[in-house]
Amino acid sequence: MKSLRSLTKLAAVLSAILLLVTLVIPASPAHADELTGRTLEKELREMISKDILSGYTDGTYRPTENVSRGQFAAFIARALKLPEANGSFNDVPNTSKLAKDIYRVQKAGLMNGYSGGIFKPDAPITREQVSITMTNVLNYSGMVLQETRINFTDLNEFQSSGSVRSAYYNIRYGIISGIPNKDGSMRFEPKSNTTREQAAAFISRYLKAAAAYEPPDLPEIPDTPEQPTPPEDPIKPEPPAPQPPTVQSDYYLAALENGKLKKQATGYSDYLKAAELFNSSSKYTAMYRGDELIRVRRGMAFGDKLSKAKVKENTIIYFDPEFKKQATYVQHGRELKYLGSTDKFVKVQVGATEGYAKHSEVDLIPIELVTDRDHYTVSQWGTLTHHTYNYVDKKSASYYVQLAPDFLKNNGTYHSPDGVHFYETNGKFVGTFLPYFQFLSARSKTSYTGAELDALIMNVLKEREQKYAGRYTDASKKSKLIGLGSSFKKLEDDYHVNALMILSLAVHEGDYGMSETAQTCNNLFGLYKYDSLTKLCPDKGTFKSPGDSAVALVKDFLNPNYMDPTNALGRAQGAAFGNKTTGFNVNYASDPTWGAKAGAHMYELDKAAGGKDYGRYKQFALTNLEIPTNIRTAPSTNASILFTYKARYNGVYKDTSSGLALGYPLTVISSVKGDDGMTWYEVFSDKAGTGTGYIREDVVTIINN
Template identity: 40%
Template structure:
């Protein structure tokens, strides 16, 4: 099954479509002035919401189970259901027959015990929330929850409350305030206007954006102003100055003019430093939270997210936000989600070294757990001095301790497109797996009897078959499986045949999909994750078809660990090293260096797809990874590079070949 959300292209044209549509809307229609007018017009412009003709959309009318199923089917661009799915009371005469079956096919909606669907029955707000929660699972969105403060949920069962909690966490459903209390109105039938707003917010949440509130929140009870202080580092500790400032502006002016001051402290919390790092330390309901990095200071457009306690480069801050660097991306985090470490107080931090074997090693430090770990990535750059510490926030641009940029280095396997093919056979991959399991067998309890119990044993043949069928590199799949499943010995691998931590989230590490066999997990990873959402340039989380980092590649959205991409590269490097180094530097790699680069079917030809991300990192050094297989001079007097297409094989009409003008590509190896 291939899913191509309308949101992929819709959001690109939305600004062009919506403005003239809104301006030309006649006052005679029945949505002008409606509370949900903006969202309804958005869905109309995108072809998701259909009306009754003559500009009639009935925003205040109750929406039925069938109509809401159809709305989601169009929004998610679900494919037709296979033959065999049916409901006793649903026929092809129904205007929503195919849409209901498509939604049912992927588990968004279900029928009743008697086999009926009751398409014409109205859907309540709570049942709509349940369906939207299933859509979020289908879209592989993070499983989040929010504390529920609604006054009318005592009669709602826990499963439904959980669905409401997830919707509220993503700001998809909202309550109504009456006489100081907030009500959800769970059993009230939803209207077509409500459904439009919910669908619009779901699409925004799936893209990492947060819709603006419909109306301002009620003003909170004023609290006493918190005082501001300058902070100084004394004997390695932050000391608060006795003299206070009543507002941020006067504190900031004093801070800027006092060279010895290292921080501004609001109450007892640091909110600004001269230089240093920040890390996320937010905890909600006893669960450590990832730190979300946004492109904007209003926190509506998500760039990426970082594991609890991990290092971010501090750039600047004020009373409202903190400007940081995550990978190569400059963005903003919320003040209440991070803590600050001035350089004068840093006792441990991330760094890179070149070891005695010439391998690049990365030491990562967690500021919350006060623990560190090291992993190897690949051959170290020639410019790196053995044993000397080097620093990099993106793993590409390296500097010394003083922050002076020294050189760039792109680890090969971290930026090799997974649309490549490994040189190794199934037998060679199986051989490596067994050698590695023998090495790990007595390492610790995790790997006890690994040579007999690992779920990776004998999977070489299926890895190669998957590579050939889905065009996803077998060595990459093996590396991801080794990393995510502890070489096939993790609890999820052993009890659920889940080799990739699929549907396992930071907030719920014990979760995870269950598979009949490890092969089913491999297929799900290649088909549903790589080919649908990550490697496919039309995918929901498409940032480049390589492991990458927090600006380029899968690591942007696949894992909160900012070093996930380099760890996958390290696994690929070690397999390749053990088997004869047939894969490293096998291909000429490049990165796009220009935002919104078009990829064409031939030089000066038709557009196959577009690399849509506008943020390409510092100095545009972290664009989309490509593999260059040839070049050709065209009639425009430009050299064009022939590259391997990133498209899902099912979408590829050009036999895996694509072309990009050479000045839009920087070669990196």
């Protein structure tokens, strides 16, 4: 047996060892000492405590290590608590630890992938890329973008002016700052990789800025002066009128009874109280403010704006719920996809554009009470027909689009808010396609000669005489289109606008040269003819000859306003007919299907002439719009820039895993490998007189026709 003295000595030794272990092993998490003393220690520990930044399996946090795109996406997704989402990047398998966060961020429109369906999750993210992403986060959070400018010494290292502005936005909110030079000036280092501790700091500062955010009092945005007046409707609305004040006890819930909406007897003075009850019970179908229907559980919306004199007017769609920035405008009575509403606004989709409308300019109808609506059918011969409906006039119409794509089945019925993305009646997404002539570049040239176009016009007029007696009596003698084929071909040469496209617009706007405006005013295109004008032939809308109206179309409207990508008024959204998200249709016409109808006329004319133009070009391209996009004179980043597409909203399908993001449309002529080893596409240049240009594969989505 050991002596008491020996046991005492052993206990002393064990106590010393225990003390040593206590001194060596920290009480905080493993490797937390790597954070101690760092300049960004506070932000790092804050992000770790909030489970935004997590450590590695060995217990380290590695603050100075470069953060990858996938990791930064995860930080953002956790910080914003983004909803779950699915995706299909080729390099992000569902088994990846970061997959769910990457797809959440992509779905929210905060970070996008690259061409080829990849995300590059392991690639380091630069300070410039982080700045752009954080600008998207500010937008997502509804924070007004305002600049605080610093004259960085390395401004020339930014990829674009849009990237510079992103830096200024972040500086304004204290999210990202510059790096001091020895002489006291500042640099940004846009191409430097972002470290994990810097990423933690950026997100920490954003969260503080968001918590303290109060919307600034912004000045009223003035209307831009007209120059010249657009063909159909003024592009700018009158200044937004304030919403009428809500009266007490004005909100009523309603339920369906015997095929009609019946308001409940009890009203509520507080919208939020009424909304809480509406959300809590599925028995309520709609909500009223007085006698105005302001919310439905599921349903449709349509334009229903009236002037003080009860004249039908266009409904304005805005990008923001405060109605400060106009997105587009829509004809009275036409369908809008209903996305939800509050007491302040109605959220809708027109084309692929998601925006906001005033309650005073739209009406709602529950889906249970919808008796007719816009839809598509496919005939037994495979022809795609678009059926349109006016909810106010209760009138239907239809037109042939072209041959239907294979994924649309004969005798099927489909819905499409933009004429590109198609859904079955049960809401199941079935596919996308771009109607050929609707998205063909207006800078392309028709295969037909002037003489062939003249013969086509005469044949089409004679056919209409035979098929539609009365309306087109003596059309082959009276039409204002007769003999203009050669003139249209000359305009194609002089102004670089497709002659068959000009003819299609004359057919569409001037009813084959037989409309009253065409016959009386020599105005084939409805130029300067507003819906509100009562005078048949306004001074500007009266021409000495029909050919003069064609010259005015291309010289005064299309080229300077709707095709020139450098147009300061922002009307040029791509040189194709397009729809309400891209192309002429965004700003040229209130009819949301104007571009589709014009393209359909071009299809029918080409078919009647022998079908030489349809499918002539095998690929279209849609630009990616997260940053400005350059079109160059040659397939090289060293080549001169022809023009730059401005970054802009490109629709609800910005997440390309769910559809086509509708950027600026281009027609591909050929492809070639550039000096950088990447594929460059030769495309028709939107800028008149510049022929063709080149765009690189990583900034476009290619669609095979």
